[in-house]
Amino acid sequence: MKRLNRRTRLLILTAVTAAALICMYVLGLAIPDEAVEGSFLEAGEPPSFEHIFGTDSLGRDLFTRTIKGLSLSITVGLVASAVSAVIAILVGLAAATGIKGIDGFINWLIDLTMGVPHTILIILISFALGRGFTGLLAGIAATHWCSLARLIRGEVLQLRSQQYVAISRKLGKSNRWILAHHLLPHLVPQLLVGLVLMFPHAILHEASISFLGFGLPPEQPAIGIILSESMRYLSAGMWWPAVLPGAALVLLVLLVDKLGDELKMILDPYSAQE
Amino acid sequence: MALEAKNVSFRYGSNKTWVLENKSLSLERGECLVILAPSGYGKTTLAMLLAGYLKPERGEILLDGRPLPMSGVCPVQLIFQHPEKALNPRWRMRRVLEESGAIQEDMMDEFGIERAWLDRFPRELSGGEMQRFCIARALMSGAEFIICDEISTMLDTISQAQIWELVLREAAKRDIGILAITHNRFLAGRIADRIIDLSADRG
Numbered sequence: 001m002k003r004l005n006r007r008t009r010l011l012i013l014t015a016v017t018a019a020a021l022i023c024m025y026v027l028g029l030a031i032p033d034e035a036v037e038g039s040f041l042e043a044g045e046p047p048s049f050e051h052i053f054g055t056d057s058l059g060r061d062l063f064t065r066t067i068k069g070l071s072l073s074i075t076v077g078l079v080a081s082a083v084s085a086v087i088a089i090l091v092g093l094a095a096a097t098g099i100k101g102i103d104g105f106i107n108w109l110i111d112l113t114m115g116v117p118h119t120i121l122i123i124l125i126s127f128a129l130g131r132g133f134t135g136l137l138a139g140i141a142a143t144h145w146c147s148l149a150r151l152i153r154g155e156v157l158q159l160r161s162q163q164y165v166a167i168s169r170k171l172g173k174s175n176r177w178i179l180a181h182h183l184l185p186h187l188v189p190q191l192l193v194g195l196v197l198m199f200p201h202a203i204l205h206e207a208s209i210s211f212l213g214f215g216l217p218p219e220q221p222a223i224g225i226i227l228s229e230s231m232r233y234l235s236a237g238m239w240w241p242a243v244l245p246g247a248a249l250v251l252l253v254l255l256v257d258k259l260g261d262e263l264k265m266i267l268d269p270y271s272a273q274e
Numbered sequence: 275m276a277l278e279a280k281n282v283s284f285r286y287g288s289n290k291t292w293v294l295e296n297k298s299l300s301l302e303r304g305e306c307l308v309i310l311a312p313s314g315y316g317k318t319t320l321a322m323l324l325a326g327y328l329k330p331e332r333g334e335i336l337l338d339g340r341p342l343p344m345s346g347v348c349p350v351q352l353i354f355q356h357p358e359k360a361l362n363p364r365w366r367m368r369r370v371l372e373e374s375g376a377i378q379e380d381m382m383d384e385f386g387i388e389r390a391w392l393d394r395f396p397r398e399l400s401g402g403e404m405q406r407f408c409i410a411r412a413l414m415s416g417a418e419f420i421i422c423d424e425i426s427t428m429l430d431t432i433s434q435a436q437i438w439e440l441v442l443r444e445a446a447k448r449d450i451g452i453l454a455i456t457h458n459r460f461l462a463g464r465i466a467d468r469i470i471d472l473s474a475d476r477g
Contacts (some may be wrong), residue, residue: 172347
């Protein structure tokens with residue numbers, strides 16, 4: 001068999017990672033809510049062939065709950081990072097219009113948002129918006145756009161000063177044409193990678209805020225909720241509700257992170273040809 | 275009077291020293307004017323002013339007695355020293371040429387641009403090949419004046435000769451005014467109708 005070159009292997013790896021994530025997501029959506037209802041006869045059982053993650057104190061199958069939780073996490077991650085990316089690109093472009101006042105204000109806003117610890121800010125925003133799914137999403141979206149916005153701003157400033165952009169203007173092209181044809185194509189890979197790398201952050205924040213009780217309501221099968229419940233039974237020797245869903249969350253985060261790195265390798269012109 | 279700089283002064287920032295002070299020059303259609311000066315005498319600044327990339331702090335740049343148009347295709351086109359910076363690295367060469375209007379086949383033949391190059395990216399071409407595209411782009415826009423800011427400095431002598439041959443022939447054909455900037459006195463002697471030495475009249 002012919003040995004595959006690094007780029008082909010990278011592409012295959014990326015496809016596999018993406019497929020694993022999609023499987024997780026679809027599986028979680030496909031599981032009906034009734035499947036998570038448990039029976040008290042099976043409460044607190046350790047992992048077995050019937051329940052591979054064991055059952056929790058209410059007799060619910062932990063594996064199904066975990067998968068549903070991961071699926072929810074992916075939704076949160078997707079929405080939050082997509083919204084953050086949109087904010088980031090708008091802010092980045094606005095900052096790069098060249099108007100000093102706007103740029104200064106946006107830089108100040110970025111510094112302000114980054115200066116407050118994320119977790120506290122998310123808790124405040126989520127709490128103010130009545131917790132739940134929307135509160136949590138708003139909180140995460142409002143805190144995660146900063147670093148990407150700063151990156152986009154820097155990139156746009158650098159692109160705007162390029163000679164070929166100045167030449168384009170002298171060839172009679174409008175600002176909008178230059179934005180669409182010269183600037184945006186350079187920003188898309190940055191944005192895509194930034195979005196994917198933001199995803200694990202968003203997921204972990206969602207889990208930690210739910211764990212602390214400021215996020216999703218207790219009946220939602222979220223990983224943060226499962227972990228927070230597990231704390232009560234940990235001292236009674238029930239390790240599985242804490243360890244296994246926690247490990248699943250870590251696996252999800254690692255997978256997404258890997259996907260981001262792979263995409264970066266593929267899109268970044270410095271490593272694309274390897 | 276065609277392209278004209280009238281008592282132009284320029285400095286980068288209001289408390290810096292003047293790069294150009296009270297400079298005047300004029301360039302007719304069909305003429306080749308060479309500006310000669312060592313580094314740091316404001317040659318490139320003058321080029322940017324004449325092509326409308328910079329605004330003079332005092333004085334004015336006039337084209338046939340009127341200020342340069344600020345929008346639309348500029349009739350004065352500047353060709354830069356480094357073609358690799360003047361080309362979008364993500365664009366194929368076909369797009370580069372199309373940016374200044376429809377591709378003119380006869381001009382491509384004239385400039386020795388091979389059809390296969392059109393589907394390449396800038397990094398897949400040599401410096402001389404890239405510079406041909408930059409010059410062709412400037413000329414295809416219908417420029418009446420071209421300002422060549424050391425366009426052949428990074429080329430070997432044979433490519434220099436070829437490039438200037440092409441530029442001069444095309445300029446003569448279309449009655450284009452050329453303002454060429456160079457360090458090279460020998461090159462200046464070969465191409466110039468008139469030479470201005472910026473270092474001569476600085477106090």
